Amino acid sequence: MIHLDRFCRNLRAVRERIGPDRRICVPVKADAYGHGAVRIAQAALGAGASHLAAATVSEGAELRAAGIGAPILLLSQALPEEAPEIVRHGLTPLVSDRGYIEALAAAALAAGARCPVHLKIDTGMGRLGCSPDEAPGLAAHIAAQSSLVYAGTATHPAASDSALPDERALPGEQLGRFREAVDAIRAAGLDPGIVHAANSGGLLLHPGSWLDMVRPGILLYGYNLSGTDFPAEPVMELVTRITLVKKVKRGESLSYGRTWVSGRDTCIATLPVGYGDGLPRLLSGNWQVLIRGRPYPLAGRICMDQCMADLGPETEIPRWEEVTIFGGPAPSAAELAARLGTIPYEITCNINKRVPRVYMPEI
Numbered sequence: 001m002i003h004l005d006r007f008c009r010n011l012r013a014v015r016e017r018i019g020p021d022r023r024i025c026v027p028v029k030a031d032a033y034g035h036g037a038v039r040i041a042q043a044a045l046g047a048g049a050s051h052l053a054a055a056t057v058s059e060g061a062e063l064r065a066a067g068i069g070a071p072i073l074l075l076s077q078a079l080p081e082e083a084p085e086i087v088r089h090g091l092t093p094l095v096s097d098r099g100y101i102e103a104l105a106a107a108a109l110a111a112g113a114r115c116p117v118h119l120k121i122d123t124g125m126g127r128l129g130c131s132p133d134e135a136p137g138l139a140a141h142i143a144a145q146s147s148l149v150y151a152g153t154a155t156h157p158a159a160s161d162s163a164l165p166d167e168r169a170l171p172g173e174q175l176g177r178f179r180e181a182v183d184a185i186r187a188a189g190l191d192p193g194i195v196h197a198a199n200s201g202g203l204l205l206h207p208g209s210w211l212d213m214v215r216p217g218i219l220l221y222g223y224n225l226s227g228t229d230f231p232a233e234p235v236m237e238l239v240t241r242i243t244l245v246k247k248v249k250r251g252e253s254l255s256y257g258r259t260w261v262s263g264r265d266t267c268i269a270t271l272p273v274g275y276g277d278g279l280p281r282l283l284s285g286n287w288q289v290l291i292r293g294r295p296y297p298l299a300g301r302i303c304m305d306q307c308m309a310d311l312g313p314e315t316e317i318p319r320w321e322e323v324t325i326f327g328g329p330a331p332s333a334a335e336l337a338a339r340l341g342t343i344p345y346e347i348t349c350n351i352n353k354r355v356p357r358v359y360m361p362e363i
Contacts, residue, residue, distance in 0.1 A: 108147035118152035237327030255300030
């Protein structure tokens with residue numbers, strides 16, 4: 001279940017924090033962190049976002065096929081042969097080298113189009129982007145291409161979730177490098193376009209990084225940073241129904257490997273969700289589901305398509321009863337992630353597309 005009203009409230013809370021003039025870019029990559037890219041994109045634009053962000057050309061093409069016309073930033077490096085598709089779908093790639101710039105320029109020229117691009121500067125993430133020293137020259141190279149539009153300049157923080165103003169955090173050396181590079185671009189007589197750096201951590205902890213546009217990701221999907229007071233509401237709730245209730249005698253085992261043996265006569269509920277749906281196998285015997293407001297422990301190893309919960313010796317819970325795995329009244333994906341030593345991004349992104357997304361309310 002995807003709560004669009006919560007998503008929109010999260011976005012409006014971002015707007016309230018940054019003021020009316022800055023743009024908001026909503027990342028909808030990885031199927032909107034597992035929430036459904038098209039519906040989340042529509043909700044985001046309806047609630048005031050100006051831009052969207054995807055990782056791959058196919059993700060951007062899916063949004064265009066759904067009739068979405070807003071600017072879509074392409075955050076990851078595409079392959080050279082994908083340049084014509086980028087132009088055809090009107091995507092806005094982040095560029096950081098001459099070869100990519102020239103491939104896009106050639107594709108746009110051949111299509112009789114102009115392709116907007118944002119220059120990506122690496123200020124400490126070490127992943128994509130040109131060095132700050134290279135930025136003015138590459139900006140000039142973009143501006144010299146008649147088939148390109150120099151539409152923006154970006155960087156990405158490596159440690160914006162740190163409140164410490166040290167060299168690793170965005171308000172320290174990393175943001176300083178970015179500002180110097182943007183100033184050098186302007187000094188060369190070029191307009192850097194929309195200047196943007198802040199992700200969720202930057203938005204919450206470092207107002208100096210807000211610049212012209214912010215790119216909050218996980219915050220919009222409802223997962224806050226520890227120690228901050230932002231009113232984020234988790235958007236995803238994983239819900240299923242019991243497919244079978246059966247009696248198990250004391251001493252009987254359940255599931256693969258016979259790792260769980262009942263210490264009593266009990267009732268077992270089978271649930272049609274497993275690691276093939278994105279429920280981590282490492283939660284076997286290490287999580288509780290919620291039924292009628294009460295927690296019940298998982299029993300035995302989680303299978304690809306099913307798992308089981310121990311309802312106790314006597315139960316009035318019937319077959320087909322609704323069960324909440326996480327979210328809503330149950331512990332959130334953040335708590336589930338903490339149990340496994342990971343992050344909520346990984347949990348929500350891994351919910352398989354075969355799991356139906358039910359959007360509430362229909363907005």
